Amino acid sequence: MKPIRTITFFLFIIGLLSCSEEENYVPVEVVEEPQISPVVFDLDAVPYSTLSAYNFFDGAIVEQSPVYGVLPYDLITPLFSDYAKKKRFIWMPNDAKATFTTDDAIVDFPSGSVIIKTFYYDNVLPNLTTQIIETRLIIKKNDAYIFANYKWNEDQTEAFLDNNGSFVNVSIEKDNNPFEINYRVPSETECRICHKSANESAIPIGPKPQNLNKLFNYTDGPKNQLQKWVDVGYLNNNIPSNINTVVDWEDEDESLELRARSYLDINCAHCHTDEAHCDYRPIRLSFSDTENAANSGICIAPEENINNALTHIISPRRNDRSVLWYRLNSIDGATMMPLISRSVKHDEGVALIEAWINSLETICE
């Protein structure tokens, strides 16, 4: 794909400057007709009642093959959601682009931006097939974000707007064993528990520069995602050269500390940050905040006594004495953390946090 959107944007600027959009104002150096994204999007009419109405995908929507302008992306470290796999896409209207603010804040999206996330399982029993459960959209509508969840039908031919929440039972094969998941499709309110900033206003969580700053294998070759967003005209070109970047929580070449802090950032920081749902608890778990070890709960006494053996939120060297590990390891609804988005234990995530806690050397007073 060539950097068509840059050109489109250029055209738009020319149009503004000349107070006209007539063809004969196009500079002669433009050698290609701008390719138009075929996405169907009317800001006043969204959310549509079906996913296919947006025309985000070429051919059968189950293939999730994006049309021109629907750009796939990935996060360096993703949220755990009951072992669901995810495909992510971003789309913006022709004349709009996002702006970098800070490494650890979501980019400032323009009105009309659509963040698309499809949740699916591979290895669904009995025939080890792929099953898409839902596609969630976050749409920037003027100044505010709205949520639109599309639940897929059994035939995998369409997904229907459903913001009321529901359950889907999924049986997958995991580590050569059958594994049952009572998957929760969230209601709009449940989305908002995590996806909110100060004053309870809705926000996206994932697309922060620090979690996007990685190579992605596009159809025309690998490229840094932020650079790609700039190239296609989705992001203003004011990206600093040094971005404080999270690491892939699974990358064993990285330190336990960075992996654990990256994991806590995406799984926990949306509630455990200033002005968020749980800011009254004495931990701050964003990747930036946990540069200060006390913010992650190291040697901090818990306010809620789950049991007497849990002496600190993180008790160095002692995962079995640490509230944070205990809650990640729990599937009891009133004890487990995160308190939504999962019903089963993330064994690999728990193992990472356990190894990190047991590697800490601080002596608590």
Added chain:
Amino acid sequence: MKHILLSLLSVLTIQYGVGQSNTCNDAATDTPIVADVLYTVNPFFGDPSPSNCSETAQSIGDGLWYRYVPDGDYQLIINTDLPQNTGRDPRVHVLTGTCGSLSCAGGDDDGGNQFLAVATLNVFQGNTYYIVWDNRWQNSNPFDFILSEGPIPPPPPVTPVTFTTQSVANPTGSSSRGLVDMNGDFLDDIITIQSSSVNISYQLAAGGFNYQSITDITFRPPDNEGDPQPTTVRYLPTWSLAAGDWDANGYNDLLYGGNSGVTFMKASSNGAAYTEISGPEYVFSQRSHFVDINNDGDLDAFVCHDVEPNVYYLNDGSDNLQFFQGPNPNGVPSGLGNLSSGGNYGTIWIDYNNDGLLDMFIAKCRGGEVSAKINELWRNKGMNAQGKYEYEEVGGNPGVNLRDPMQTWSGAWADFDNDGYMDVFVGASSLSDGPSKLMRNNGDGTFTDFTSGAGFDLGLTSIENIAADFDNDGNVDILFSGGIYFGNGDLTFNYFNASMPSVGGVGDANNDGFLDVYSGAYFRNNGNDNNWVKITTVGKGYETNGLSNRNGIGARVEISTGSGINEKIQIRDVRSGEGFKFMGSLNTHFGIGQATSINYIKIKWPSGIVDQINDPDINTHHIVEEASFTLSVEDTLVDNLILYPNPTKDYLNLNFNNLLYNGNYSVIDLSGKLILNAQLSANKIDVSNIANGIYFLSVTSEGKTQTQRFIKQ
């Protein structure tokens, strides 16, 4: 203890393996260990301690046994808080008796620096003690310990009551939620919920329990055609359990407040089976209740919503619960906690202004500078012209002082100073927006902060805050996380946290008149010589139109003891659901201290009927059916209540010079049906909307009721 021991170490002999045994029987014949000698524990492979005598509940690991026989009465300190033990985590159990019949005498897990154990206990000459080290937390490192003997210190302040942890047959785990009658005998039973069973230790009249795991459950139908029949309930009571007999068949039903919805478990006609009812509505449940919200004699349900307006389920009296959320002209027109972003954690239904109408307080919590964390008090304004009960939020009205931003998960409401009005202790779950508060009810709808000097440790936090009289002294106490604030009856409290129950459901699991606590463990109250009385309120609305819900939930119960200036009046509201998570007894319990008689028990039912039992037996569980001890209408009949006109077309003008604060009026037809019920707001009552006929008007104020017949034309 480090400083005492360091100087001794140089002269000590280190004893490896001395007195160290793998079993109690071996230790019984091995050399006993003595004070001031350093012993090394290594390795572990013996029998575990038969009991956990430490403060941490985790299961017991392999043990290593030592015998100790004091040659006098001492305070014994078993110390591992030594420099060479840094980083180790021993746990110790000290037992006394003979092998096979040992009981805990002391123990410790983390009493020293870091995770080092320091057990302190009194030991007595002539007894044999077994010190059992426990491999629960560490397995390879050897560690040292030393005993020291000192004089027995003066005893700590005497606890008003003590508790003993008893084992019960219920499965352990986080679904341990209830201490409330389930089989209609009005004895509190112990309830643990699992996804495919309701597990109940039924209290036996003769003492002890009969444990039953009820698996005869009719689960909800499948969500989608073709889905298999569910075999587990949709929502577990992860956030709260409530009990009440909403279908009035004599067996309490259950409400599970779950993460993303609400499940009702309806008891069968003999209580031996349940039917699951789970709605599709998303509810991030917090505290839940059964309560007759519209006062029609049929029990409704209410659930706090963490992230949306609160929800309620109105009972049509024909086995149907209808879901409502927020204000609704067919439900509660005003709603009951309507903020779109919720923040509702701990509701409690109380009559704070003694007008006979149930009000509701919401303890709220939410991070950030948001209105969702501001507590609310919803005053019941009584019936409107359409016969619906209307509420208004008054927490921020002048002088009320309850619109507080503190982060709280529950408020404990009771008459802590026995002045006839319910006060409130609002417990902080976090200190980020201020500590706990005690607010005294001034009796005129306002509250005053009495926190200072009340005896609270304001550095503590608690999710569960439950008012009850645990020592039966006639003054209400507060069960707080890990301890009890014992009330002195004057808005001051003494805190005890040693050997006190953890939080839980409060009830009487052994029918001895002393309140016990259940939350995974059963904390049995060992009682004292104070006297008590218990009352079960049986509403008769299921038989007679116009009477109250079968559990009598919402009734105001009052007792009087003593006489003259020493007369003491205590009050309770019958509640299903207080604190945050657990369900306690539906019986009303009073301690009466050393009083040997009770002047009367008065029950003001939600129907407006008042029953009064004069000179009831003390130390007795009274089961009172509604209207069986009623002050008959004739007893309260007067002919000068209504000034004019009678008969009337529209208004009744009352014969009062001044408006009665807290006065409540009701209009009942000849069949006993409640037609109007509201607080007096003027000396004039609008009866223009009721049908023509003969009625009784009752006006109640300050406990006194006057009734007069009138005719509507």
